[in-house]
Amino acid sequence: MRPAIIECDRLSVDLGGVRVVDGVTLRVGEGDFLALVGPNGGGKTTLLRVLLGLERFSAGRVKVFGGLPGSSPGRIGYVPQRLFFDREFPISVRDLVLMGRLSKKKLFQHYNRLDRERVDEAVGMVGLERLIERRIGDLSGGELQRALIARALAGEPELLLLDEPTASIDPQMKASIYDLIEQLKERLTIVLVTHDTALIGRYVTKVATLNVSLELYEPNSTAGSQSLAGVAAQNPVFPNL
Amino acid sequence: MLQEIFAFEFMRNALLAALLSSVACGIIGTYVVVKKIGFISGGIAHTAFGGIGVGYYLGINPILGVIPFSLAAALAIGLLSKKAKVAEDTAIGTFWAVGMAVGVICIGLKPGYAPDLFSYLFGNILTVPSFDLWMIMLLDLLILAVVWILSKEFLAISFDEEYAAVSGLKTTALYLLMLCLIALTVVVMMRVVGIVMVIALLTIPAAIARMVSRSLPGMMVRAVLLSAFFSICGLWLSFLLDVASGATIILVAGFCFLLAHAWRLVRLSPSAPGLS
Numbered sequence: 001m002r003p004a005i006i007e008c009d010r011l012s013v014d015l016g017g018v019r020v021v022d023g024v025t026l027r028v029g030e031g032d033f034l035a036l037v038g039p040n041g042g043g044k045t046t047l048l049r050v051l052l053g054l055e056r057f058s059a060g061r062v063k064v065f066g067g068l069p070g071s072s073p074g075r076i077g078y079v080p081q082r083l084f085f086d087r088e089f090p091i092s093v094r095d096l097v098l099m100g101r102l103s104k105k106k107l108f109q110h111y112n113r114l115d116r117e118r119v120d121e122a123v124g125m126v127g128l129e130r131l132i133e134r135r136i137g138d139l140s141g142g143e144l145q146r147a148l149i150a151r152a153l154a155g156e157p158e159l160l161l162l163d164e165p166t167a168s169i170d171p172q173m174k175a176s177i178y179d180l181i182e183q184l185k186e187r188l189t190i191v192l193v194t195h196d197t198a199l200i201g202r203y204v205t206k207v208a209t210l211n212v213s214l215e216l217y218e219p220n221s222t223a224g225s226q227s228l229a230g231v232a233a234q235n236p237v238f239p240n241l
Numbered sequence: 242m243l244q245e246i247f248a249f250e251f252m253r254n255a256l257l258a259a260l261l262s263s264v265a266c267g268i269i270g271t272y273v274v275v276k277k278i279g280f281i282s283g284g285i286a287h288t289a290f291g292g293i294g295v296g297y298y299l300g301i302n303p304i305l306g307v308i309p310f311s312l313a314a315a316l317a318i319g320l321l322s323k324k325a326k327v328a329e330d331t332a333i334g335t336f337w338a339v340g341m342a343v344g345v346i347c348i349g350l351k352p353g354y355a356p357d358l359f360s361y362l363f364g365n366i367l368t369v370p371s372f373d374l375w376m377i378m379l380l381d382l383l384i385l386a387v388v389w390i391l392s393k394e395f396l397a398i399s400f401d402e403e404y405a406a407v408s409g410l411k412t413t414a415l416y417l418l419m420l421c422l423i424a425l426t427v428v429v430m431m432r433v434v435g436i437v438m439v440i441a442l443l444t445i446p447a448a449i450a451r452m453v454s455r456s457l458p459g460m461m462v463r464a465v466l467l468s469a470f471f472s473i474c475g476l477w478l479s480f481l482l483d484v485a486s487g488a489t490i491i492l493v494a495g496f497c498f499l500l501a502h503a504w505r506l507v508r509l510s511p512s513a514p515g516l517s
Contacts, residue, residue, distance in 0.1 A: 052407050073409035085401045089275055090454040099397055102408035108390050135455045155408075 002029035004063070005159050005189045006051060011060035013046055020046050023060070024214040028206075030158075033190045035200045038210040044193045045081070047210060048161050051191075052078060065159075073103040077152030077188075079145075079162040087137045093147050094132045097122055100154030115154075122154040123147075126180060142173030149180065159189045166196055178203065252476075254374060255366040255486070259472035261377045262429045263446075265384050267465030269426040270447035271457060272419060276399045281318060281420065283440040284333035286427045288314035288340025290436055293361050294347030303361060304376055304428065311424035314340060319420045323413055364435035364487025366476060373432055380425050387422060395419060396457055433472060434487040442468060445494040449501045471497065 006028040013021040021043040028034050036044050049055035050062060053070015065072045077100070100122065101115040123132050126146040136144060145165055152160060162181070166174040174196065182203050184190065194200060197207075207217045247253055273282050289311035296306025318336050322329035348355050360368060388395065397405035398415050406412045423443075430439045450463035475490030482489070 054403060054406060070407075070409075073407060076407070078404065078407050080401075080404065086275070086277075088451075089400055090451055090456055090460050091396075091400060092455050095396070095456060096400075099393075099400065099404065099408075102393065102397055102405065102410065105393070107394065107410075111393060133455075 002031055004028070005030055005032070005065060006191070007061075007063040009061040011047075011050070011062055012058050013043070013050055013055060014058045015046065015055075020212065021050070021057075021210070022213045024210070026208065026214060026216065028189060028191060030189055031185075032206055033185045033204045034192070034206045034208060035197075035204040036191060036193045036208050036210055037195065037197050042211040044210050045163055048163055048191070048193060051161065052076065074155065075158045076103075077155055077157030077160045079148050079152045079160070079165055081163050081167060087144075089136065091136055092133050093123065093128055093136060093139070093150075094119060096136055096147055097150045097154050100151035103155050118154050118156065119150075122150040125153060125183075126150045140173075142169050142177065145169060145173075145177060146180070149177075153184075157188065159191070160184065162190070162192045162194075164193050164195065166194065251367050252480070254369050254371070255476055256473065258366055258369045258374060258377060258432055259476055259490075260469055261374070261381055262433045263465050263468035263472055264381045265377075265426045265429045266442055266468045267446055267450075267463075268384060268388055268461045269422055270443045270468070271450070271461045271464050272395060272399055273423065273443050274447040274451060275457070275460075276419075278420075278423075279440060279444050280330065281322075281333055282423050282427070282443055284318055284337045285311055285315050285420065285424050286436045286439040287337045288318075289424070289427055289431070290362070291340035291343035291347070293358070293436075294344030297355055297358075298347040298351050300351075302372065304373055304431070307428050307431065308425070310340075311427055312421050315420035315424040316417055319413075319417045323416070360435070361431055362435045362437050363485065364431070364433050364438065364490075366433050366472075366486045366490075369432050377429050377432070380429050384422055384425060384429075387418070391415070391418070392458075399457075434490055438487060438491045441491045442471070442494060445498045446471065449498060452501060452505060467497075 004027055006026065008024050008026040011021060011024045011026075012019060020041075024047065036047065038044055046055060050057050051064055051069050053068070062069050065075055097119045098111055098115060101111060101118060104115070105111070120132075123129055126149050128143065128146055128150060131139065131143060136147065139147065149162075149165065165181075166177055169177070178196075178200065181190065181192065185203065192200065192204070200207075205218075209215050209217075247256065273279055289307050291314075292307035292310025293303040294306075295310060296303035299306065314336055318332050321327050321332040348358065357365070357368065359365070394405070394410055394415050397408065397410060398412050398419070402412050402416075405415075426443065427436060427439050430442060434442050446467035447460065447464040449467055450460045454460035454463060471494040472490050475493040476486055478484075478493065479486040479489040
């Protein structure tokens with residue numbers, strides 16, 4: 001069995017007195033690509049936030065890289081939903097991606113040449129070289145999403161957590177972002193929160209549906225992964241699919 | 242004309258105070274604007290009035306009363322809104338009024354008339370003593386040093402506090418430190434425009450600078466220059482028209498703010514030629 005990156009054991013989370021995640025047991029091994037699907041309000045983002053150490057859990061146990069959530073920031077790349085910050089902020093793509101190096105730096109330490117090289121590599125990986133000096137407010141939705149992925153990659157993570165990276169992006173852009181994620185799965189462990197069950201089926205190694213409680217679909221062989229999309233698509237918790 | 246103005250020593254001091262305070266104002270104002278904490282800054286500024294009252298009561302230079310008082314206000318407002326589950330605007334509003342009340346009581350308790358009280362409230366750049374000038378310069382250097390050392394951390398918490406936390410930064414501590422720098426900037430600005438109007442000069446230059454900036458350092462430089470421009474223009478106009486200097490500086494800044502937005506509206510309207 002591959003070494004565990006994420007281990008949740010009967011994990012429960014309450015937000016404002018409401019149980020949003022209930023008794024989730026989940027194991028993500030090194031090199032896994034887990035798609036987390038489920039209805040809005042089903043607790044997907046909350047689960048990610050717990051793994052990042054941003055949200056407290058009320059029962060159960062969680063380990064990330066064998067330690068408490070939030071204790072190994074340098075090994076995790078996080079791509080948040082892009083609607084959460086000010087698009088008018090005066091910052092270029094380069095400086096945005098540079099922020100991905102934060103977890104590798106000490107307090108008071110300024111960015112150096114190595115950091116800038118990693119930024120150039122990450123920006124190249126997502127294909128934004130031409131736009132590196134552009135202000136983020138002048139990017140399209142898909143370009144901004146790529147910039148956010150580049151920010152996560154610049155920190156050279158071992159685990160990548162993506163929260164609905166394709167929400168409100170046109171279908172063509174979606175496909176190109178999934179192509180990008182597919183390339184990344186060769187070297188990273190990935191947890192992807194998404195609604196696009198039809199698109200992800202051929203990429204992932206595991207699918208979990210989260211609607212307060214969690215159900216895991218894990219194929220025994222790679223051939224089995226072909227049917228994962230079918231499992232998710234036929235699941236009654238997705239009336240919109 | 243200008244030579245005539247600067248023949249007076251008090252005018253030279255005023256000019257120096259205006260230029261020095263613009264440094265703190267443009268740099269810290271940039272964070273206030275991008276992090277959208279103008280209301281907090283206004284709260285810290287008004288709470289600082291309590292420090293002036295305490296200074297009077299103890300018979301020391303009010304600026305020495307304001308510094309600890311406004312720092313304490315910054316920490317208290319920040320902690321209360323972050324940790325105690327008090328709504329931020331409630332915390333700010335409470336401190337705003339309580340700080341001013343403390344000031345009024347202290348000044349009332351001290352026998353005699355408080356002659357230059359008005360200048361702390363509404364600024365009087367023409368009477369800046371050289372001790373205050375040195376103080377402004379010292380605080381400028383302190384603010385510059387902290388912002389230089391923590392530039393990447395301050396950028397991170399301004400842009401996306403959650404991502405900063407995920408990256409392992411102590412975001413609450415950094416935020417409180419930022420509020421403390423705002424408090425010190427209020428002290429610096431107090432002599433120029435007074436604590437009641439500080440918030441305008443803290444936000445207007447940075448807000449205009451943001452329209453044409455692609456990075457925080459670029460925005461800071463522009464905001465410092467704009468702030469210096471407003472202060473000098475206001476000072477000059479107030480001398481010509483013989484009106485209050487602090488208020489004139491604010492009116493100049495406010496007028497330019499409207500102009501900048503009018504220019505933006507015209508430029509962005511579909512009929513305007515040369516859209517890129």
